[in-house]
């Protein structure tokens with residue numbers, strides 16, 4: 001194991017400054033500094049605030065990761081960094097830091113896709129990825145269904161949200177219900193006390209007509225509006241809003257569509273393994289329903305532990321390590337930070 005490559009990964013695409021260190025598929029350190037509290041009063045991530053926080057957190061987070069892993073920077077064999085997609089200014093901080101490290105240490109640099117990294121991270125927990133596998137990536141910034149034949153080179157988008165991301169919907173509905181930002185974990189918690197079938201909220205893009213064009217796409221903005229209307233009507237009537245019931249019914253609507261479409265895509269593609277990643281993968285109802293529904297079709301579900309589902313540096317290191325293992329050519333040192341890096345481009 002000690003001759004496996006030591007790879008350092010840097011993630012700064014949104015509001016988490018992450019530095020992860022892996023040796024092969026073994027996680028040695030996963031240091032994360034989050035600026036989430038600085039965004040809380042705005043109810044969403046403010047790009048300029050995130051960029052500044054990355055600048056301040058970069059060096060201390062790097063130092064913390066090295067200390068935890070018990071390594072010196074000079075021990076590192078390769079550097080990987082999220083090159084996109086994400087917030088342009090935030091990505092730039094990580095890419096600049098990674099270039100500085102690669103140049104000063106004279107090590108190869110891999111500028112990689114954030115979404116592929118969300119897939120690759122599961123190897124740290126559950127071992128090699130089955131080829132092919134179907135990935136459902138759901139977070140505050142993305143909601144995608146991907147066919148992954150090789151996480152370092154062949155990722156094919158099957159569908160994505162046409163409006164809000166799943167996590168964004170959780171955050172907006174939480175705000176409506178007076179729950180703190182980010183709302184996902186709070187809705188998850190509150191929903192446990194609620195009745196998920198008490199309100200029938202719409203399931204986006206599941207009508208026959210929509211399925212013709214958007215079979216594997218998602219839409220959550222209609223659902224968000226339906227929840228807002230329902231809450232407004234209840235408030236206007238003078239009756240208290242049943243927060244737990246609304247949270248549970250909303251969560252059920254999201255999770256129902258996510259699991260149905262993911263399983264439909266897996267069956268359609270003849271794939272027997274579904275991997276769920278991104279911050280929303282921490283949702284307890286999503287984990288339960290996905291596993292239950294997939295099992296009924298003979299499909300296995302893999303979900304990394306919550307700390308690896310949300311943005312972190314370990315996922316980038318995991319993908320970088322796989323790049324090295326599969327002999328991929330490193331990126332050029334003038335690689336860009338690409339806020340709209342296409343899903344099917346794994347590496348620059």
Ligand code: KG4
Nearest residue numbers: 139140141167182184279280282283310311
């Ligand atoms: O992957 P992530 O850390 O960052 C992005 O790339 O966006 O995901 C953050 C998102 C937030 O929208 C948050 O509300 C959501 O993940 N989230 C959850 C849960 N934990 C985090 N959503 C639903 N249930 C949860 N338990």
Ligand code: ZN
Nearest residue numbers: 118139278311
């Ligand atoms: Zn993410």
